[in-house]
Each structure stands twice: as structure tokens, then as C-alpha cells.
Amino acid sequence: MIQQRKPGLATLIALAALTTAAASADDFDTLEVGITPELDFFAVQHQGETVWVQRNQNTGNTVDPEYALTSRPCPPLCIQPMQLAPGVETLGELEFIAYLERVGRDPDVLVIDSRTADEFAAGAIPGAVNVPWNDLVGTAGAVDFVVEVRMEEFGVRRSADGWDFSDARTLVLYCNGPWCGQTPSNIRALLDLGYPPERLKWYRGGMQAWHNLGFTVVD
Structure with missing residues (x-):
């Protein structure tokens, strides 16, 4: 069973916006903890399912x-x-x-x-x-x-x-x-x-x- 942090509303809006030619980064909110200035999250195919990969959004989170x-x-x-x-x-x-x-x-x-x-x-x-x-x-x-x-x-x-x-x-x-x-x-x-x-x-x-x-x- 795949357990993952699902994208928040802003992430899902971002994904929808990215599917339209007219979308720009200004059309949606970014995550507080991104991966790079241009990349908040990305999709990976894992065992036939799409997994959304992002960083933990709790800025007080500590390592396992x-x-x-x-x-x-x-x-x-x-x-x-x-x-x-x-x-x-x-x-x-x-x-x-x-x-x-x-x-x-x-x-x-x-x-x-x-x-x-x-x-x-x-x-x-x-x-x-x-x-x-x-x-x-x-x-x-x-x-x-x-x-x-x-x-x-x-x-x-x-x-x-x-x-x-x-x-x-x-x-x-x-x-x-x-x-x-x-x-x-x-x-x-x-x-x-x-x-x-x-x-x-x-x-x-x-x-x-x-x-x-x-x-x-x-x-």
C-alpha cells in the first residue's frame, strides 16, 4: 500500500494550471517548502500509481x-x-x-x-x-x-x-x-x-x- 503526503489544494490547482498553455507561476500559490525556486513538487510513477513527491511542509519537522x-x-x-x-x-x-x-x-x-x-x-x-x-x-x-x-x-x-x-x-x-x-x-x-x-x-x-x-x- 502506498502511503504519501497528498498535494494540498494549492498544489492541485497548480497541477491543473500547468495543463493549460496560458498558465503561469503567478496563477497559483507556491508551497512554503519547495524543492527549488521553480519546483514545488513532481509526479513519479510507482507500482502503477502516481505519487506526488514534495518536501514535508512542517518547518519544525525533524529527521526520522x-x-x-x-x-x-x-x-x-x-x-x-x-x-x-x-x-x-x-x-x-x-x-x-x-x-x-x-x-x-x-x-x-x-x-x-x-x-x-x-x-x-x-x-x-x-x-x-x-x-x-x-x-x-x-x-x-x-x-x-x-x-x-x-x-x-x-x-x-x-x-x-x-x-x-x-x-x-x-x-x-x-x-x-x-x-x-x-x-x-x-x-x-x-x-x-x-x-x-x-x-x-x-x-x-x-x-x-x-x-x-x-x-x-x-x-
Whole structure:
């Protein structure tokens, strides 16, 4: 079941106005807590439904305690580098949002939550699908059959030489935050299989940054 903060009246009026050629930003009220000066909210397709994503409008809101811890044990929860591998782009929130808006509309783009299934079920970013890191990483228990199924979901096919990446989708991956190794493990596993690095994107901030900015979460 999707739980979300539904757009307020001003947001719905804004949406209606945006469907007319004559509409302008002056035709409706803006939210108090926007995303950028030009963007208050956006729509994402999630499990066949439209989810409106905006920031929490309570200016006294604080971060979910689950993401308030500052000192997780390292190892294994160590700070990840800004760049995982040559050619793999690291995304900030606005770049990540640009990909989220393409979900369900552009078959080339797939947003992936690399966390375990129970973590995903407890709350995720709208538009993401769950590909747990242990589905792809051999040291975490991945098996060849599951890897092949996942690769087919990514638009990759078996070939005489191994894998055919000519129709590989652009994968945008995230996990719990800069201290989380699940997405880095997924990306490295994909690179080891030959996945083109330019088709791999990493939202390093993950759930930590998403919660810190008060964005909509679904479960």
C-alpha cells in the first residue's frame, strides 16, 4: 500500500494550471517548502500509481530517528567514496529527481533500491524497484539463475561472447546513504559483468539524504 503526503489544494490547482498553455507561476500559490525556486513538487510513477513527491511542509519537522544515527560501526558501515568507478556518475538530489521523473515514461531508465527486501518494504523512494544487493553479489549469496533474470530486467541478454549490452537500460541506484555499501557492491558486481559504466548512476545520499530533506517516502 502506498502511503504519501497528498498535494494540498494549492498544489492541485497548480497541477491543473500547468495543463493549460496560458498558465503561469503567478496563477497559483507556491508551497512554503519547495524543492527549488521553480519546483514545488513532481509526479513519479510507482507500482502503477502516481505519487506526488514534495518536501514535508512542517518547518519544525525533524529527521526520522532511523536516519539520525551519526556513528555506525565501521567496518562494515564505512563512508563511501564520491566516485565509485571511472564513468559511473554520482548524483545529487536534483539530478536524481530528473531520473525519477522519467520512471514509467522512459523505458530506458530504471531506478533501483539496492537494500534488502525488508528495508525496502519499510520505506522507499517513489519510483524505485527493489533489486537487493544479494541478488547480484556473489559473496552475498547471488546465484547465476537470479543474476541472469535480473540482467534480463535490465535489458541485457546472453550472447555467444557472454552478455549483450546493446539494449542495456540506464540504472540509477541508491541505498541507505553515504555509509551504505549495498549499492556500491551492486554497481561493482555489474561492472565486473561488463555493464557499461556510463549507464550506471549512483545517488550517494540515498535514504539518509532523502529523509534529511523531508521528501515523500512510500511503503
